Amino acid sequence: MSRRIITVGRQFGSNGRAIAKLMAAELNLNFYDKELIEMAAQKVGADPEQFAAADEKGANPWLYAGNHVQSYPNHTLPINDVLFNVQCQVIRELANRESCVIVGRAADYVLRDRKDMLNIFIYAPMESRLETIKKRFNIDEKEARSRIRKQDKDRKYYYNYYTDSGWGEMENYFLTIDSSRYGIEQTARILAATVRAVEL
């Protein structure tokens, strides 16, 4: 298989992360999700936990006065913007170096000019996502619904804040898939077969 970068956007509760990880294993590619935060933190000598708290969240304009990375040269940027900028560099370096699977972080937007980038979005019907989140956190339906709303909102805000594109809108992706139809393992195999069939 020729060189390719697969970016995966996912609704909260769609099992998109687990599917992307299995797909990466199936394709024998490195997988990057939370790893990107660690890499970004290392790059600028920032605190990984501080970065983790800002992960996939757009900057809060009310916090512009504080919440900065001390070691980062530009002290007027909120930490979310610093994280985004450094993560962009990390993502671009990764894409220059190797084929890989990258989850979230608007990686499809960051890499939009690369012909070897395949952007996939994984979704599922709300009933299915509620079941997944209820089990994952051992919470009731009301709490699950509230977490799904909040997470999707954060991801959408993050994406739309840093890009001029729309998160989770079909037209912005090469391929979108409903993960509830065939479950985690099979959806990963189906996506791996799809990616393999693309000749770049």
Next chain:
Amino acid sequence: MSRRIITVGRQFGSNGRAIAKLMAAELNLNFYDKELIEMAAQKVGADPEQFAAADEKGANPWLYAGNHVQSYPNHTLPINDVLFNVQCQVIRELANRESCVIVGRAADYVLRDRKDMLNIFIYAPMESRLETIKKRFNIDEKEARSRIRKQDKDRKYYYNYYTDSGWGEMENYFLTIDSSRYGIEQTARILAATVRAVEL
């Protein structure tokens, strides 16, 4: 490959029909598009041309008084409704008989209870659709844009009129794909590989 029915929805100008036809050939499955009108007409002894004029259009409520199929027993139904009802029967009979690819006609909705039904939606960015339609009909951009709007509107109205679902909305499909990325032949091959990877 086990039994499966693949339904294909498509934006006008996405080359969805051509892609579905090639995919069917690749999978060695029968392909049904306009053929469904002929089959529906035969079934009730109606005029195929009269049916063709109503193809993928919802009934116009202003025409309820006229525009009926003379030979059809229920003279109070507009032809669009007759066509839809007969086409539903044809589609269900096909699905009971064979694996196949069916384009449009809300077939995914008609067959929504079948576990062996895979519904796919093919789309493309507007710039790409404009180029396709300009070339296909040898018309200018303004005229192409107007035809795309009209056709999509008809398809959407037809689908939403006869179903309780939303045409072209990601959440209603197992898989959606942007056909502009890799063109007709390759998109057909990619979809065939995807469909083959599904174990039902």
